[in-house]
Amino acid sequence: MKKTIITISRQFGSGGRTVGRMVAEKLGIPFYDKELVEQVALESGFAPKFVEEHGEHSPGKSLLSYAFAPQGVPGVMKGLSTADFLWNIQCGVILQLADQGPCVIVGRNADYILKDRKDVLHVFIHADMPYRADRIVRLYGDSEKSPESRLKEKDKRRAVNYQHYTGRDWGASENYDICINTATIGVEQAAELILNLLKDE
């Protein structure tokens, strides 16, 4: 079956988002990254910033209390933790976007959420620590923490979140159609490779 939807899961700093944007632009199809966050924010009532930080990074057993929930939300959440509530909305939004047609979706465990659709190509983008450390300093500047400890923290949080909601190991090759190391293959060539795969089918 022809694959027209692409999910891009990526290690922080690996350039996965850039790869996704390149693919979407080249194909002239929607690219969902921040847009997805905004949609989840809209449907949940949470602020986009909050959704962004907790959509991929918080463990299921959130320590957040309903105190953070916007007005009217606690009733809707029906006893779910904030993280579980956001997860449910995120699943709904992603399934809906896929139903609308060809697109590229970055992150948010979309690989798992869309695992049963045959028209989806699942990509994982990763790179070694030195490459990613250099890249995040260039793109986002320095911070109090070393780039390595920022990366380690992000990696850990994504892995915990992924494991919790999918029961699968983050970065295990078996969850994807293709995994690409941008430190050795390069960001542009990764995008090209994906485009070739879609073309050849």
Place this chain on the structure above:
Amino acid sequence: MKKTIITISRQFGSGGRTVGRMVAEKLGIPFYDKELVEQVALESGFAPKFVEEHGEHSPGKSLLSYAFAPQGVPGVMKGLSTADFLWNIQCGVILQLADQGPCVIVGRNADYILKDRKDVLHVFIHADMPYRADRIVRLYGDSEKSPESRLKEKDKRRAVNYQHYTGRDWGASENYDICINTATIGVEQAAELILNLLKDE
């Protein structure tokens, strides 16, 4: 740095060996699979069949006694277990082959053994259980055990062996430049993709 050596690690039944052979034939470079087993056999004094079965599949703490070692070998093994002894020879043979020039090496943890060379492309080939089960029955016929249990056993033994000698997780994408799912991408297209990657550098 241009990559001229390709290591192919693969799940049993995924078609990784076929992908490797296609790449080697197309590039006109040596393909080491059985040939590697024969070289290790020659240098160790063990029978090729024994090397094949234990080179990737036995845990480090082998239960095999020296009783299985060929004449003259126990003295040379200097207290190493059979598995550790074979591992050492395997490392030496693989490093030597890589020094001789461009080639494709299938299996035998060559990805780890050659991890410090910059001229090596590390590939992992995998596929889901139904695809592999169907493939091994077509290629190797039926056996007393179900194809699924044969696959599970092989997967487990390779994972244990890999973990023991490399300290890394078998099939974790971060150990490779590229991981390809042949069940969805296809064997021929996987070979083509690798050839493209080598060409573009």
